[in-house]
Amino acid sequence: MTDPYEVLGVSPNAGDDEIKKAYRDLAKKYHPDNYADSPLADLAEQKMKEVNEAYDMINNMRQKGKGTGSAGSTGTSGAYGGSASSSQFYSVRVYIQRNMINEAEQVLNNTPEGNRTAEWYYLMGMCAFRRGWNEEAYNYFQTACNMDPNNQEYRAAINNMNNRRSYNYGGYNTQTNMGGGGCSCCDICTAMMCMECCCDCGRGC
Amino acid sequence: MFGYLQIQKSELLVREYEAYKAVYCGLCKQMGKDYSFLARLSLSYDCTFYAMLLMSLSRGCSGFDKGRCKFNPLKRCSYAHCENESYSKAAAFSVISVYYKLLDDLEDSKFFKRLFVRLIKPFFSHWRKKAAERFPETESKVAEMMQAQREVEHGGSKSLDAAAHPTAQMLADVLAEEGKNDAETRILREFGYQVGRWIYLIDAADDYEDDKKSGCFNPFLNIETDDMKTTVNNTLNQCLARAYDAFQLLDIIDFKGIFNNMLLYGFPSKQNSVIFGQQEVKNDRSI
Numbered sequence: 001m002t003d004p005y006e007v008l009g010v011s012p013n014a015g016d017d018e019i020k021k022a023y024r025d026l027a028k029k030y031h032p033d034n035y036a037d038s039p040l041a042d043l044a045e046q047k048m049k050e051v052n053e054a055y056d057m058i059n060n061m062r063q064k065g066k067g068t069g070s071a072g073s074t075g076t077s078g079a080y081g082g083s084a085s086s087s088q089f090y091s092v093r094v095y096i097q098r099n100m101i102n103e104a105e106q107v108l109n110n111t112p113e114g115n116r117t118a119e120w121y122y123l124m125g126m127c128a129f130r131r132g133w134n135e136e137a138y139n140y141f142q143t144a145c146n147m148d149p150n151n152q153e154y155r156a157a158i159n160n161m162n163n164r165r166s167y168n169y170g171g172y173n174t175q176t177n178m179g180g181g182g183c184s185c186c187d188i189c190t191a192m193m194c195m196e197c198c199c200d201c202g203r204g205c
Numbered sequence: 206m207f208g209y210l211q212i213q214k215s216e217l218l219v220r221e222y223e224a225y226k227a228v229y230c231g232l233c234k235q236m237g238k239d240y241s242f243l244a245r246l247s248l249s250y251d252c253t254f255y256a257m258l259l260m261s262l263s264r265g266c267s268g269f270d271k272g273r274c275k276f277n278p279l280k281r282c283s284y285a286h287c288e289n290e291s292y293s294k295a296a297a298f299s300v301i302s303v304y305y306k307l308l309d310d311l312e313d314s315k316f317f318k319r320l321f322v323r324l325i326k327p328f329f330s331h332w333r334k335k336a337a338e339r340f341p342e343t344e345s346k347v348a349e350m351m352q353a354q355r356e357v358e359h360g361g362s363k364s365l366d367a368a369a370h371p372t373a374q375m376l377a378d379v380l381a382e383e384g385k386n387d388a389e390t391r392i393l394r395e396f397g398y399q400v401g402r403w404i405y406l407i408d409a410a411d412d413y414e415d416d417k418k419s420g421c422f423n424p425f426l427n428i429e430t431d432d433m434k435t436t437v438n439n440t441l442n443q444c445l446a447r448a449y450d451a452f453q454l455l456d457i458i459d460f461k462g463i464f465n466n467m468l469l470y471g472f473p474s475k476q477n478s479v480i481f482g483q484q485e486v487k488n489d490r491s492i
Contacts, residue, residue, distance in 0.1 A: 029453055038447070040395055043388050043454050132373060132398040133366035134443045164446040165439035 004054035004061075016062070023055045036160050039099060039130045088115070092123050101130050118148035122157065137161070207306070209407050210254040210400075212463060213470035221462045225257070227269050227285040228460075232256045232299075234284055235292035237275060240300055240332045245275070247303045247329075251404070254467065255379075256295035261459040262383050262393075265289040294343070297336035298379070301344050304333040305351045313421060343379065350375035358422040365440070368424035369405045376401030392454045399448035403441060403472070410437045411479050434480055441476050 005012045008022045030051060035044040095104035105127050111120060125140030138161055144154040212225055232253055236244045260266045265287045274280040307329055310322050337344035353371035362368065380397035384390025409416075409424050413433075416423035430436045449468045457464060 034450060038395075038450060040392060040451055040454055043392060044450075046388075047454060128366070132377075132395070132402060132447070133370075134402075134447070135365045135440060161443070164443045166442065 004057040007050055007054035008058070019055070019058060023051065026051045037126065037129055037157055088117075089119055089123055096123065096126050096130065099130065101127050118144045118151065118154065121147065122151075122154050125157065134161075138165075207249040207251055207303075209404055209472070209475050210251045210467065211471045211475055212250075212467055213474050216470045217466050218462060221460075221466070223283065224269075224285065224460060225253075225463050227283045228257045228260070228266075229253045230272075230274065230282045231284040231287065232292055232295055234272075234275070236296045236299065239293055239296050240335065241328075242275070243328060244296075244300055244332055247299055249299065252295050252299040255298060256291055257460050257463065258380070259291035259294055259383065260285070260287055261457055261461075261464070262385075262455075263289050263291060264459060265291050266459055294340060297340045298343050298347075300329060300332040300336050301340075301347050304329040305347055309351070342382065346375050346378050363427040365406075365424045365428065368409075369402045372405035373398045373401035376404070389455070392451050396448055396451035396455070399444045399451065403444035403448065406437075406441055406444065407476060407479055410441070413437075438476070438480050441480070445472055445476075 005014070008019060008026065010019055010022045014022075027048065030044045030048040032041070032045060032048070035041040038044070089107070092104045092107050095101070095107070104123070108120060108124055108127065121140045122144035125137045125144060128134075128140060129137035138158075141154060141158045141161060145151070145158050148154060212222075214222060217225070229248075233245050233248050236248060266285050267288050268286045269283045270286050271281065271283055274282050304326075307322050307326050311319060311326070314322070333344070350371045353374075357368050357371060377394045377397035381390050381394040384393050406424070412421070413423055413425050415421070417426060425433070425437060428436060445468065452464065452468060
């Protein structure tokens with residue numbers, strides 16, 4: 001295994017607070033919510049796992065050294081994903097999960113007009129999104145949402161997209177003048193926190 | 206479609222800025238060495254970005270040399286020293302893409318510009334051949350992209366995604382080549398795709414008013430919306446957001462601060478100035 005300090009990007013002499021901060025920053029960075037629907041979700045999860053392991057390892061090492069100290073409980077990457085299995089497009093979902101977009105699209109395109117439910121539109125959007133065709137994906141998600149406004153899954157996908165579309169990375173703001181330096185780090189943090197709250201509620205599970 | 210991949214100088218550390226300049230100058234020098242003194246004029250920020258990414262991914266940068274600028278002998282500058290062929294690859298990419306851009310310009314530009322293009326085309330044609338010998342893959346990817354682009358534009362497709370696809374795919378392929386393992390290849394593909402898409406779309410947004418008057422192809426002309434600027438802005442935001450998500454998964458060590466600066470400040474600031482005509486935070490025109 002690689003050096004846990006390297007994984008967190010801190011020096012072995014760093015204080016506990018510094019390590020905690022580094023851990024929190026990374027955990028936020030690789031949080032599954034940031035990569036929901038992304039074709040790279042599994043890689044982000046992998047990173048998250050590494051970070052969690054490194055943090056645990058450092059904590060264990062330090063506790064042994066000190067003999068005392070409170071255990072820093074780590075948030076393990078929760079069980080995300082796990083969508084409805086009783087779906088008529090089960091095979092499509094499996095294909096998408098394995099990044100086999102061509103196969104998924106083939107099944108979808110062979111679906112007769114009459115069977116094109118909200119889920120069909122949602123999955124078409126998913127395929128488009130994986131390909132990087134953001135606009136098409138957006139339209140499909142919207143159709144799915146309109147057909148079945150109560151579905152949490154579709155709503156989450158569209159919320160996710162809207163977040164990205166209005167996302168102001170680096171505090172860059174289109175409405176105000178850049179001269180003042182845009183908004184501060186605090187603003188980003190609060191925005192992130194709000195976003196996270198919303199996402200959690202939206203999932204409702 | 207050149208020169209959108211910029212830094213935002215005011216947000217860089219001084220040493221990062223120096224390093225960026227050194228890569229820029231190093232690439233310029235390499236273009237002189239591989240092609241000719243004149244080829245240096247085709248140097249762009251985009252290719253600097255590409256060279257820097259190549260160097261960072263291969264960990265090829267081994268320090269900085271001091272020297273003098275060929276264009277301005279009074280100016281002292283430093284050159285980022287590179288162990289592998291990152292510079293050559295980026296230089297080849299630069300002359301190849303400029304050559305195809307010229308071909309494109311020949312088809313749809315005004316008389317004087319066409320005359321100028323005719324004049325310089327033979328040089329680039331020669332350099333392109335030289336570049337293609339050394340990096341046949343790069344050349345075939347760019348050629349493919351131009352072909353696909355032409356088909357999309359003449360095919361009457363109304364889809365924004367389809368119009369942006371050739372450029373995006375090209376950059377995705379070009380970057381995916383650098384992946385050292387399966388995971389990195391996938392990340393680079395996604396990153397390249399979204400950055401390529403952003404480049405194509407911001408270029409389209411830049412030409413929007415002109416194309417509207419002249420009736421040239423522009424993917425945004427097919428979109429019906431009350432608030433064009435917001436729509437364009439959202440579309441571009443999403444590309445950058447996805448590109449940044451992918452970038453964060455890369456294990457980048459060298460030039461990391463510069464890349465972050467570009468993705469978080471440089472590109473968005475460019476985007477703002479193109480869409481909203483906002484004053485860009487000033488960069489020196491020439492480095």
